[in-house]
Amino acid sequence: MFRPLKPYQIIVDVVIAGVFAVIVGPVELRFGWAGDANTLGTALVTVIFAGALAIRRLSPGLSLGVAWLGAIVQMSFGRNPGLADLAIFAVLYATAAYGSRLVFWLGFSSAVVGAGVITLYLLSSAIFAPGSGWQALTSAVAVLIAALFALVLSWTVGALVRTAVRARENRAAQRRAEDETVAEQERVRVARDVHDVVAHSLAVVIAQADGARYAAASDPSAAPAALETISTTARSALADVRLLLTQLRHSQTDGPQPTLADLEELYAQVRAAGVPLTIDVDPAPLAEPPAVVQLAVYRILQEALTNALRHGDGGAVSVRIAWPADAGRGRPEVQLEVRNRMRPGDDPRHSGHGLIGMGERASLVGGWLNAAPMDGEFVVTAQLPIGAPA
Template sequence: MDIHLRFARWVRTHPGTLDVCLALVILVLLVLPFAASGTDGYAGVVATSAAVVVPLIWRRSRLLLSAGIIAGVSVLQLVLGIQPVPAQFVVLITLYTLAAYGPRWASLGGLTLALVGSAVGLVRFGDLIGIGGTASVLTSVPLYLIVLFFVEALVLLAWTTGDLARARRRTYQALEDRTRRLEVERQQERDLAAADERSHIAREMHDIVAHSLSVIITQADGARYASAQAPDLAVQTLGTIAETGRGSLREMRRLLGVLRGDETASTRPLPTLDDVDSLLQSVRRSGVRVACRRIGTPRKPLPLGAELTAYRVVQESLTNVLKHAGAHTTTEVTLEFGARGLGITVDDDGRGAAPDPATAGTGQGIIGMTERVRLYDGTVSAAPRTGGGYRVEAFIPYTQT
């Protein structure tokens, strides 16, 4: 790091130490020489100088007190006629500090007092610089105005420098606040993105695993009973179990490969509405009678994500049929393209609101369906039917462009 940057950082982090050092330097250079001279006439100069220099130690920690003491000593000099001292220039430092760190009213009040005090001081002590005294008016007034102009310009320069420092400091603080706010917002966005991704992964894992395991469990139960009466049917059922397990394993490997960022992971397309028939076929092999009706044609194509959502709704609904509806269940899947979007209805005549306690879950499937469909401004309802059975209804509107 450059030396000037280190110094600037030190100044920002040690303001009190800097003020003490400044006061000591002024005392050593402009006050101690008069005290060391031992002249009686300089005792007042030393006292006045010390009175205006020492308060600089608190010029930022107790700004108004420090400025008040220095202003009071300067006004007292004018009233009592005590001559200005070399250390009097600390008034400019105080004026800068008021403009940079003080309240606005104190900054403007200090500027007004310094301007008026300078004009009065030049009148009161003008003879020290050859103004007034025995000089003629024609000579004194122009000289007074010239000196007054430079003194007032010096006062305005000190105040303006402090005001610019205030503006710069506030801009720097605003940038720091904005940086902190952006960091907080960025962290919140990361947290929200991570939560959304975890939810997405949970839905995918549930859809893949729950459906495959439901088919496997149903087929395994059937194979167990068929092994004694119809060995050939049992062998066929075990083949279905193996095929379902391999398909589920492929899906899991693909999902985990994507999560790891594996470039060699399978990138085959995700299921769409065209894959519903394959899904129904796998359910039929589990002994569930499933029919599918397609009504109407899409007014406009659904996004691939919406088609995946529709597929997952059908998959989850059929999974619930396998898990809860019981044996000898008939299910009907209806895909209806209307004027506003796609309507999905899955009806079964199973046990409805009285699922098997051994297979009852935690409702994650319904929650996952609802979350998926809401992403496309759709709706989902799932409830037992009045005459028995269970019905799942979902609606996915066309994407507005």
Template sequence: MTRTWVWPGSVGFVFRQLTRIQLVVDLVVAVVFGAIVVPLSYGDGLPGLILVLAMVSALGLRRFSPGLALMIAWVGVIAQLSAGLPATLANAAILAVLYTTGAYAERAARWFGLGSALVGGLLAGYYTAIIIVRGTASDSENTMRTIAVFGTLAAVAAVVVLALSWTIGLLVRTGRRARAEGRQRYLAEREQFAAQQAMFALEERNRIARDMHDVVAHSLAVIIAQSDGARYVHRGNADALAGTLETVAGTARSALTDVRLLLSELRHSQGDGPQPVLSDLGGLIEQMRSTGLEVHYIESGELIPLPTGQQIALYRIVQESLTNALRHGDRARRVLLAFHWRPGALTVQIDNATLPPNPGLAPRSGGHGLPGMQERAALAGGSVAFTPPSAANAYHFVVTVHMPAGAVRPTSS
């Protein structure tokens, strides 16, 4: 935050807001510098006092208002030149002032600093030459020649020193701005990534809603048909009625599990057709094998009936994993697809080998396939974990799905 005070009809001086530590440091530096140079300028009279006060003030104000500090320094230099005083230690403060004009000043004051470095260097060089050479030559022609040569060398050296101070400040300013812009880009990229992830999750929810539409509609239709039939068909037949009610209860429980998968605000729309379940995995595996991908399927444990919603989620996760193995994995090595059934749970593991990373290629940007798997598994009551390829696991990408099992699967009518 800055405050600006404008001279009538002139470029404004910008006053920067400093922290308390910065303000204290600048004032302490100015006071210490003044305590050193005041005794050295004691015999220079009023012009010497003006020079010291101007340089000390400019040093203290250099970060608070670089343009104003440079103007005050010029006042001290003009008093010094008018009185014919030689260069003193107090003039060293101009280096710090020029540095701050390059590092902190606004556009007008910044270029004023560069002009001051050039003009001040020329004045300092020739003025010093005049002070030193005056009265040492035997005639006026020799004096002028010596002043011209010595003044030119001194002016070049002074311009280089003063301009270098300003340039260092400008480089610091550029680096600080580059770091700030890099930080802003980083935050913008994080926000963009978060927005993309949210969009991918929304798209996946919409796809899941379409998948679940047919499942829920079918389950409710079975319940309605079984309930209507039970009133007329099974009168007086308790065993048949009990079987019908068991079918209705199982279908209702499965439908309830599927309905819980739907979040609020999910879009309900008619799907394109019947959705694949675990019994369709054989066709998917054969399809992948026909592309040249070697899929090794193993199954252990006792199979537990799963609700249709969980079967669809598992099928889609396996389908996405095999597709990723086909696109990004090492097709010369086989893919392991393992189903491990345990009491109350199912663990599915898809393990495919990948090629070692090529240092010359940029890493692929993350898509929405992996977030989609996590979304499907979470809505089905399970979870997905990913083990990225690395030298430690011989560059294998492993997808591990944990799904609770044990719900009653509806029987078809």
């Protein structure tokens, strides 16, 4: 029944209605524009229409009912349309602009019915008089068209405003939804980075701990080196996770992301875990790849090497990276391949979400990734475009 309005809006509407009543009443009594100088009738009609004007935005439905009451009182006093009836246009506008769906259509119906009522009220004596001719009928049609045009026009203006407001609200809701989508994508990216960092670091720590335990009996000096690697890896992982969590709390500030220059440190961590690692880069990139491609390459290699540590048999791991200037598809790309022998009965595809994350990273930059066993080895292959097609 009542719309939520700010206090100043209610005050403005009440002041406008008061000014309307103070001006319209005396003017109609002085000049007799409504066809009668009855003080009681003028006062009642003016007050009723002013009341409808005052609550038109607060309660468009109630305002419409008050306007109809004012019209009935006006006709009961035999008054012709006057200045007070201008409030009807504001009420019809409000029903279309601010009313509920029911009030919206009640306002339209009132405009149509009101035009017919005005016509019958003003010309009923002429229309239904014996011997009334074409002149009376023509006058009735003219009054009906004029009243219908004026009333429906005010309602139509309100409907257009309603449409514009709804469109603005929809655009605002769309922007909010897009912002939420971007924020969710950022959270997913951070979660994926946390997974990659923690999984890789823990794999290195576990490999170092196991290696130190087995070598302690024969080579006591291996333990301090292993503990140093574990400490360095854990500190690096802690720093990375803190950075990622900071980005999660303050998504507007992006911290430094891994680049190709950080791959050597990644390789060193794997070698420190006791896994032989061979790197083949041919050809090398001709120019600095985009940051998003460098990040994707780093994260994919990080996850692939983590899988090799966790699920491999401890044998050699080979990494091949190629940056062909033209791979036959009209654009440069980077090709990745990681191979390692699998531990018997162990398949990385049935463990965790690492492979899914690698595939998502490849698809985000427009590339593809495949990870599957092949001739006793587990092979991760990926191709990532570096630029748009030529």
